[in-house]
Amino acid sequence: MLVAAAVCPCPPLLVPEVAAGAAAELDAARSACTDALGVLAASRPDLLVVVGPAEQSGRGAHPQGARGSFSGFGVDVHVRLGVPQAPGAEAERVLPPSLAVGAWLLQRIGWADAPIEGLGVGEPLAPERCIQVGRDIATRAARVALLVMGDASACRTLKAPGYLDERAAPFDAEVARALGAADVTAVEELDAELAYELQASGRAPWQVLxxxxxxxxxxxxxLYEDAPYGVGYLVATWS
Known part of the structure; x- marks a missing residue:
């Protein structure tokens, strides 16, 4: 049964070494993520599953100890999804960027409250499939917690990665409302096509939640809502 969840954005810029001179611009987001992870720890889960957007679903399962790296972003920063339970137990395949950011957040607070698994969810995965994945995760243990990584729209300003789209701000506002209210129905009913057009990478992970x-x-x-760099970043907790 799901007992708690933390929703966090997944830009590699959350890692200060990646952001470099602009690191301070996301200090508030990092602080909110830390607070959200505290809610997960307080829920005393038997299992923590980190869910984030990836190129593929299904094959995106990562065991505890899986490796992640930010070398593709020009910095020599490496992370693990928790401590390996046994030598060689971690998968050879590296974590996708979203899960690497989640692993970095957990490593930053020294997470040791429960076993961890990672799951990459393909961004095009249909809502009904996402919802079923979430239902299955909830049965994995008596007390399950989720760390849900994903960004809102990338079309909030002219300089945003997806340029300015007037639909972006209303979309993000509804997502913020639904996540802030733990409105399960509203999240399940998010428009997948619109989310895709607005480059909202969090849609599939949110529907897993x-x-x-x-x-x-x-x-x-x-806990946090802003759109630095024209991308919607949200931090929320469900408990």
Missing amino acids: AGAAEGAGLSGAL
Whole structure:
């Protein structure tokens, strides 16, 4: 059963070495992520699953100890998804960037509260499939927690990665409202096509969360909402 979730953005810029001179611009987001992870720890989970956007679904499962790297972003920073349970137990395939950011956040606070697994979710995965994945995750242990990585739209300004789209701000506002209220139905009903057009990488992971949260009766809190660089970043907790 899902007992808690933290929703965090997944830009590699959260890692100060990647952001370099602009690192301070995301200090508030990092602080909010730390607070959200505290909610996960307080829930005393038996299992933590980190879910984030990836190029493919299904094959995107990563065991505890899986490696991640930010070398592709020009810095020599490496992370692990928790401590390997046994030598050689971690997969050879490296974590996708979204899960590497999640691993960095967990490593930053010294997570040792529960076993960890990672799951990459293909961004085009249909909502009903995402929801079913979430339902399946919720049955994995008596007390399951989720760290859900993903960004809102990338079209909030003229200089945004997806240029300015007038639909972006209303879309992000509804996502922020739904995540802040732990509104399972609203998250399940997010428009996948619109999310794709707005380059909102979090849509599929958020709908995995919604599927996992069905019937759990969780309440939500929105800890951070902003759009630096024209990309919507949200931090929320469900508990």
